[in-house]
Amino acid sequence: MTAPPQPRKTPSSTDRVHALMRELGRPSPGDALADLTRRNAELEHCINTLAHDLRxxxxxxxxxxxxxxxxxxDRLDDTGTHFVDRIEQAGQTMEMLIHDLLELSRIxxxxxxxxxxxxxxxxxxLAAELKPQLDAEQIQLVVPENPPLVYCDRTRLYQVFSxxxxxxxxxxxxxxxxKISVAIRDEAGLHQITVRDYGRGVDPEHHERIFEPFESLTRDRNGRSGTGMGLAIVRKIAETHGGRAWVENPPGTGASFHVTLPQT
Incomplete structure (x- = not known):
């Protein structure tokens, strides 16, 4: 007996956003600029719809x-209070995700x-804003004393560093x-920003994956994971300005994240 056909699943807004973001990183035949413009417009519409539906x-x-x-x-026991805490944490994570989705679409x-x-x-x-967390984690942030000026939208540069x-x-x-070290240098018509840490590093097989939206490979020491949008935002800022973003495993431990931006 032939099995009855299964109903086609209608893609959700999230599915469409994720698919479009993957497509935006691939070359397209024909008029690449017009195709990219169309996809960006569709992506922004999907994200705005998704954000509205979630709010x-x-x-x-x-x-x-x-x-x-x-x-x-006064009526909640410890278990009930814990459940309320989890609900609020999940809601706050969703708020951050909506914010990051909208930021990604606006770049x-x-x-x-x-x-x-x-x-x-x-x-x-940024150092002033992060000081309580850096002090609590006993992390030293080392920044360059006399870096070159960087040609970029100031808000976008803040987002890259942040x-x-x-x-x-x-x-x-x-x-x-x-320790986290920041370096900035000019070379061959490009600004190169490097943020080096001495943490767990990144497995080479995940070097590209971590720059995709919604990807968060590990949780922090408190068991929290981010929205998985931060590195996707960094890469889109770099590429929108005509540069690129990537990660390398330096000798020893940790990871070095690099961003290049044209000098003009």
Missing amino acids: SPLVALLGFSRLLRQDYA GQTGECPALVDPRCVLAQ NLIGNAVKHMGECEPR
Whole structure:
């Protein structure tokens, strides 16, 4: 007896976003520029739709979890309080994911203002924001004293440093030395940014995978995983500016993440 045909599964918004992001990294036949423009527009539409669809239930989820904590705290035992904590953590992760999805879709759109930026100012701002976490983790952040100016949109340059340094902090583990080094140099018409850590490193078979959206290979020491969007954002910023992003395993331990950006 022939089995009845299975109904075709309608792809979800998430499936469509993931498929489009994979396609954007592949060369296309025909008019590449027009094809890329079309795909970017479709990707942005899918992401905006997905973000809108997720926001309403997310607001309700977080709102009711806060009410449980505020109005029913005396009725919750330790297990109940733990469940509320988990609900709030999941909701906060979803908030970060929506934010990162929207950021990814907006990279390269109108409103960006590339200019010569002093990376010392950007790194000083980031170091101040990360100081409580760096102190708690006993991690030393080493930044260059006299780096060259970098031609980039300031917000995008901040995102590059923030995601690369944040990624290094998250994957530091218990390794020594507890240090993250930032280097910036100019070579052959390019700015090259390198963020080196001395953590667990990255298996060579995952060198490309970690730059894909939604990929997060490991959790931090507190058992938390990120949205898996940080390195995808870094790569898209680099490629939108005409550069690239990649990772290498330096001699010894850890990983070196590199980003190149044209000087003009």
